Amino acid sequence: MRPNRLKQIWNEGRPVLNAWLSLPGAAAAEAMAAQGWDALTADAQHGLIGYDELVPILQAMRASEVTPLVRVPWNAPGDIMKALDAGAMGIICPMISTVAECEAFVQACRYPPLGYRSFGPSRPSMIYGADYAQHANAEILTFAMIETAEGLENVEAIVAVPGLDAVYIGPSDLSLSLGGEPRQDSDDPRILAAFDRILAACKAAGVRTGVHTNSPAYSKQMIARGFDLVTVGSDLRYLMGGRRDVLEMAKP
Numbered sequence: 001m002r003p004n005r006l007k008q009i010w011n012e013g014r015p016v017l018n019a020w021l022s023l024p025g026a027a028a029a030e031a032m033a034a035q036g037w038d039a040l041t042a043d044a045q046h047g048l049i050g051y052d053e054l055v056p057i058l059q060a061m062r063a064s065e066v067t068p069l070v071r072v073p074w075n076a077p078g079d080i081m082k083a084l085d086a087g088a089m090g091i092i093c094p095m096i097s098t099v100a101e102c103e104a105f106v107q108a109c110r111y112p113p114l115g116y117r118s119f120g121p122s123r124p125s126m127i128y129g130a131d132y133a134q135h136a137n138a139e140i141l142t143f144a145m146i147e148t149a150e151g152l153e154n155v156e157a158i159v160a161v162p163g164l165d166a167v168y169i170g171p172s173d174l175s176l177s178l179g180g181e182p183r184q185d186s187d188d189p190r191i192l193a194a195f196d197r198i199l200a201a202c203k204a205a206g207v208r209t210g211v212h213t214n215s216p217a218y219s220k221q222m223i224a225r226g227f228d229l230v231t232v233g234s235d236l237r238y239l240m241g242g243r244r245d246v247l248e249m250a251k252p
Contacts, residue, residue, distance in 0.1 A: 001135035002128045004089050005067045006229075009038055010208060015223045018069070018210070020234035022047035026060035028235055033064040041069040041231065044083070045094055051082060055123075058087040062127060069141070075101055077108040077116070084109065087123050090141030092168050097150040099157050105144060106163040110137045114163060141165045143210060147173035152194050159205040166208035166229070167198060185218040199226045 006016050018039040042049050042057050061068045070083040071092040093105045107115035114137050125132045147170030172182035202209045210229030213219045219230040
């Protein structure tokens, strides 16, 4: 099986630079994949991507070195397994708040005896190697999203779940859950303290950490803070931001 490039990057001591795909359509994904990102995440939760769009998006990424990740709509085994069978090399699962939820998520990503993932990797066996099933448990990455006050309170126990590879912080939902505004790139001391608690728990457990950001400057701050993966914006945000820049420059 082709090894997971994100694990190689981490083993080399480098952070992973990830971008977000919110828009359906293979052409946009292909264009994003050609820019040199380490990973691209197709957002099937809050993005506009359904399963019929997800497969062509993952196919479009194949022409590049980018590692395909998928944020599934919810902690639902069927969604998780279909995303893996479509070719995702990692799953980001939203709203993990308890150990039981994390265990259910991780086990849905693993073939027996480590989990209960159903067997049928037709596309992964074609694109990653005929021995995919023998190595998938070791290569597929599991990201549990910590984005609730309950999840933060339970983070030390959550990161101890066997088979969990990483935590991904959803700053907007975490801020809402802690009584703040749904902001990203936040300098709120409560949010930064939550980040540091999550980072400390993950480091103690040998689990990687990722965070959603909207700017290169904040991403660099988060890398300096200790994060192993940063998401530096999205296709939709880049498209909208570029439009505004052009309009401002074109104004008389």
